Amino acid sequence: MAPLIELDDVHLTLRAPGGAVNVLAGVDLAVEAGSATGIVGPSGSGKSSLLAIIAGLERPTSGRVRVGGREISALDENARADWRRRELGILFQSFHLIPTLTALENVAVPLELAGDRQATPHARTALERVGLDHRTDHRPSQLSGGEQQRVALARALVAKPRLVLADEPTGNLDGETARVVADMLFALPREQGATLLLITHDPQLAGRCDRRVRMAEGRFVPASGAAERAA
Amino acid sequence: MSATLALKLAWRDLKASPNLLWIVVALALGVATLAAVGTARQAVLEALERDAAVLLGGDVALRTTGAPIPPEERRELVPQEGARTADVVTVTTILGGPEGEDLTVALKAVDDAYPLYGEVELAPAMPLDRAFAESGIVVAAGVLERLDLAPGDRVTIGDKTFTIRAELQAEPDRSGGGFQIGPRVFAKLGDVQQAGILRRGSVARYAFRIALPPETDAEAYAARLRAERGDRRWEIQTATAAQPAIQRLVGRLATFLTLAGLAALATGGLGIALAARTHLAGKLATMATLRALGGRPRGVVGLYALQLAGLGAAGVALGLGLGALAPLLLRFVPTSILPVTIDEPFAPAALITAAAIGALVLAASIWLPLAMARRVSPASLFRGGASADAPATWPDRLAVAAIGAALVALVVATADDARLAAIVIGCFAGGAALLAGLVVLLQRGAGRLAAVAPPRLRLPLREIARPGGETTPTVLALALGLTLLTVVGQTGRVIDAEIGARLPEQVPSILFLDIQPDMEARFVETVEGVPEARLLEMAPYLRARIVRIDGTPAEDATIAPEVEWTLRRDRAITWSAAPPTDEEMTAGEWWPADYEGPPLVAVEDETARGYGVGVGDTLSFNVLGRVVEAEIAALRPEIDPTSGELIFLFAFSPGLLERAPHSFIATVDVPDAARPELLDALGDTLPTVTPVRIDEAIDAVRNVLERIRAAVFVVTGLTLASGLIVLAAGLTAVRARQRYAAAILKALGARRADLTRTFLVEHAATGALAALAGVLLGAVGGWAIARFALDLPFVLAGGTVGVIFVLAMALTVGAGMLGLARLVAQPAQPLLRAG
Structure with a gap:
């Protein structure tokens, strides 16, 4: 079976006032469909940029990015937006819920963008799955960090995407809350048959992935000690 | 926290917050209007007092119509040694040009003693008696322009031919003659008597002016005359009380303009509140951090209060500086409206009042945002950031209400017409409350609609339905500005409908004055001799x-x-x-x-x-x-x-x-085509009968109304400018929110078109509500003014109202569009990474 994500010699150079910065310096990656992959590495190693490029939020300076057989890096902006809406769920360390909307409304947004008339009932079901059916009318500022991340998880999964990207999803949460969120993060995509690509500093979280890769200075490096496990 | 540290932190923070400059602009605009109106009012009143005798043409004037005071009575009237007297007669008459063309003029016939006070200025410069020699007259520029004449040309008045000697440059007693039709002409009284236009019973106004010896009390003298000869047909005026009409006008105008300035300031206040709220909402985390690091609540909030008050003080100072220059602008007002020369007085009372009103508006505007800041707990840092969503407490609301009450009391107490001020403030507050109610209705409606609307419209509808935020103040400010603009436009239409559209169809084209009893039959005969008349x-x-x-x-x-x-x-x-x-x-x-x-x-x-x-x-x-x-x-x-x-x-x-x-x-x-025939026929048989063209009289009235309307439009424009500042301040707040929402929505798969639609619907709904409420309230206000103040039938100014509505919509949507393309094009990743 062909991999869901294929990265081929991806470079990213950002211009900054102090000069150009090589964020990604030739990244190759293949992720099998239905797997959970953890990317670890020190801050500034290019993990989040890699995720942004896979999400189509950033375009590589050079190289190819294929997801589900489509070359994301060659699509125009609208096509990438449509693709994200259909195929991708995304989770941030800082949750990034829209502060002016309630939990239910936040979860409904991806479906509403797709023109789904059943957006609200589907969003309600998604919130039930993360155990927040009693918090539907609360705004983000009225929710705890763990609850906000569960709302974000419901939002990431509500459109039944093939790929879920998560950037330090438990980085802002305490141990117990982080565990609850992590359990959901691994279980729910799997139930939907979605592929999970995860960035984390947390060795335990990385350890729960089918496969773990390490980044340093904008490229993958061999994992120290623990062997890479095949999916 | 030490004062130096507070100042240093406040300054450092200010440099990073350029949007706060709106506070300076909004306050400066309102305070400048108030200070300018107050200073100008004082300047005009002082000048009127100073030039009172010059304006009246004497210390006391006895006025009659139709006939002068007989000589024997005059002797009784002026018993005092050292008093000087002068006779002045004003009459509307016809001046005939060398080629038979006619012009209605305001003739002033004066004796040798004129003027008792002040000076007549002529071009070329010469004394008045030299200009009058050998049937000479002096005419205003309007006569020369309209009949294409120059000094040296000969003209006729009544039965007599005169030679134009000079152009009138300045007339000291310009305001004394009442309403004037046509340009001014000066002639010697004796010559005018020979022209045959001053028959007994004619519509001439006679003034017998008296300059009393120094140290004589003119008021006491006039009081004695009134007591002794109250039933005489003359009207007694004294210099000190000679300009009640102008004083009343100045007082009324000052009250109106003060209220307009206040409207600008109140609207600006909404902008200040919005800018302060946005600014402080962005500083909540900083405040919580400062508190966590050991800053006391009072000190931390005081830091920002200091910052906002400092900006406010700068705005007030700028406004006072601009306002104090207002008398310079008065020099551009034509002497036909303001007949005095203006000094540049320093009017401390007016400036202090303007500053106090500005300070109170500032206090009312920043109280609630600061109260919100005071409620921030350092613990919020541990809960994922501080929020500005909590509603205001009752003590804080009461404090704002108390500041508002003090503001109203101050304005009413210092207004020339306290009743008018109170009524207008009441209407303004009522209108604002009504608008606030409309905004709440809109938000609820949008909330309900969001539940059933097509999915793609739900997000913008929810943005509108969101409680608090910038929708209410933005709509309020814009709608109030538009209301005032519509009222002015609507009232102008009502007046135009009366004088412009209706009169020419119905009124006669010419009014004839001074038809003596012995001319009655000849007049009728002559008119009947012209078939179209x-x-x-x-x-x-x-x-x-x-x-x-x-x-x-x-x-x-x-x-x-x-x-x-x-x-x-x-x-x-x-x-x-x-x-x-x-x-x-x-x-x-x-x-x-x-x-x-x-x-x-x-x-x-x-x-x-x-x-x-x-x-x-x-x-x-x-x-x-x-x-x-x-x-x-x-x-x-x-x-x-x-x-x-x-x-x-x-x-x-x-x-x-x-x-x-x-x-x-x-x-x-008489139709326009037959008018020359009628006037020629009458000119031959009855040269002393004065025709007054009604359209010219209407033009004179319309001209005055136009000027007043222009002045009101300028001040209304100020209110609207304040409204725009609020819009700008509101947009700043909206933009920060939209930028973040846009980044998230992009990550969730929104296209640029989705984002544009979302934000446009939001702007269009806000703009439509402001525009609709503004023009509706304005039309109602215009109706009330037509019905109760002007007593005229209401005519809807559909065109004006439509234009204001469309412009307001274009403005709000246009302002919303500004930068929207950049906003939806911005990459999402940096914002999400930073968040």
């Missing part, structure tokens, strides 16, 4: 002053304010055996055609009610020096000033008055 009305005409109302001296009677004007000077009266055709009396009965008893009078209904008299009561008139008491026989229906009929508030039974010197006035309808 139609004599509409002709009536005997006299001027008389009311001296007693049902036995009570007029000055002691209780008079309704709307008819006070009828007692200020003499009024036109007429007499007739028969009532006007088609007129039914509202009370009593017109006298029989052959009535020969004691004088009866028919009084216009509204005037009689204003005097508190009815059928059977008496009115006493001073007619050319003789007091005539008449019993009220009938009340006539209210006169429609737009009907084109001659307006006489008082019509007498025939008998007594015919014996007094009088003239006739007549209205004639």
Whole structure:
């Protein structure tokens, strides 16, 4: 079976006032469909940029990015937006819920963008799955960090995407809350048959992935000690 | 926290917050208006007081209409040694050009002693007596321009030919002559008497002016004259009380403009509140951090209070500086409107008031945002950031209400017309409350609609439905500005409809004055000799002053304010055996055609009610020096000033008055093409009859109205400018929110078109509500002004209202569009990474 994500010699150079910065310096990656992959590495190693490029939020300076057989890096902006809406769920360390909307409304947004008339009932079901059916009318500022991340998880999964990207999803949460969120993060995509690509500093979280890769200075490096496990 | 540290932190923070400069601009605009109006008002009143004698042309003036005060009476009037006197006669007449062309002019005939005070300036410069030598006259620039004449040309007035000697540059007693039709012409009294236009009973106004010796109390002198000779036909004016009309006008105008300035400031206040709220909401985490690091709540909030107050002080200072320069602008006001030269006075009271009002507006605007900041707990840092969503507490709301009450009290206490100020503030507050209610309705409606709307429209609808935020103040500010603009436009339309559209269809084209009794038959004959001309009305005409109302001296009677004007000077009266055709009396009965008893009078209904008299009561008139008491026989229906009929508030039974010197006035309808023929025919047979073209008179009135409207538009524009500042401040807040929402939505798969639609719907709904509410309230306000203040039928200014609506929509949507393309194009990743 062909991999869901294929990265081929991806470079990213950002211009900054102090000069150009090589964020990604030739990244190759293949992720099998239905797997959970953890990317670890020190801050500034290019993990989040890699995720942004896979999400189509950033375009590589050079190289190819294929997801589900489509070359994301060659699509125009609208096509990438449509693709994200259909195929991708995304989770941030800082949750990034829209502060002016309630939990239910936040979860409904991806479906509403797709023109789904059943957006609200589907969003309600998604919130039930993360155990927040009693918090539907609360705004983000009225929710705890763990609850906000569960709302974000419901939002990431509500459109039944093939790929879920998560950037330090438990980085802002305490141990117990982080565990609850992590359990959901691994279980729910799997139930939907979605592929999970995860960035984390947390060795335990990385350890729960089918496969773990390490980044340093904008490229993958061999994992120290623990062997890479095949999916 | 030490004061130095607080200052240092406040300054450092300010440098990073350029949007706060709106606070300076909003306050400066409002305070400048208030300071300018206050300073200008004081400058004008001081100048009026200083130049009072010059403006009146003497310390005391005795005015009559139709005939001068006879010489024997004059001797009794001026018993004092050292007093000087001058005679001035003003009359509307026709000046004939060398090629037979005519121009209606305001002729001022003066004697050798004129002017008692001030100086007449001529070009080329020469003394007045030299200009008058050998039938010379002096004319205003308007005469030279309109008839294409130059000094040296010869013109005719009445039966006499004159030579133009100079152009009039400045007239010291410019304001003394009442309403003026046509440009000014100066001539020697003796020459004008020879021209034959000053027959007894003509519509000339005579002023006998007296310059009293220094140290003489003019008021006491006038009081003595009034007491001793109160029933004489003349009106006594003193220099100190000579300009009540201008003083009243200045007072009224100052009150109106102050209120407009206040509206600008109140609207600006919304902008300040919005800017302060946005600014402080962005600083909540900083405040919580400072608190966590050991800053006391008072010190931390004080830091930002210091910052906002400092900006406010800068705005107030800038406003005061600009306002204090206002007298410089008054120099550009033509002397026809403001007949005095303005010094540059320092008006500390006006500036202090403006500063105090500005400070109170600032305090009211920043209190709630600061209170929100005070409630921030350092613990919020541990809960994922501080929120600005909590509603204001009641003590804070009461504090703002108290500041508002102090503001209203200060404005009402310092206004020239406290009642007017209170009413307008009440209406303003009512309008604002109504608008706030409308905004709440819109938000609820949007919330309900979001549940059932097509999915793609739900997000923008939810943004509108969101409680708090910038929608309410933005809509309020814009709508209030638009309301004022619509009221002005709508009122202009109502007045235009009256004078512009309706009058020319109905009114006669020419009014003829000074038709002497012996000319009556010849006049009718001449008019009938021109086939296209139609004599509409002709009536005997006299001027008389009311001296007693049902036995009570007029000055002691209780008079309704709307008819006070009828007692200020003499009024036109007429007499007739028969009532006007088609007129039914509202009370009593017109006298029989052959009535020969004691004088009866028919009084216009509204005037009689204003005097508190009815059928059977008496009115006493001073007619050319003789007091005539008449019993009220009938009340006539209210006169429609737009009907084109001659307006006489008082019509007498025939008998007594015919014996007094009088003239006739007549209205004639004549098409433009036949007008020269009629005027030529009359010019040949009756050269002293004065035609007044109604369209010229209407133009004169319209000209004054246009200027007032222009002034009001400028001040209304200021309010709208404040509204735009609020819009800008609101947009700043909106943009920060939208930028973040756009980044998230992009990550969730939103296209640029989705984002554009979301934000456009939001702006369009806000703009539509502001525009709709503004023009609707404005139209209602315009209706109220037409109905209750102007007493005119309401005509909807559909075009104006439509244009204001479309412009307001374009403005809000356009402002929303500004930068929207960049906003939706911005990459999402940096914002999400930073978040």
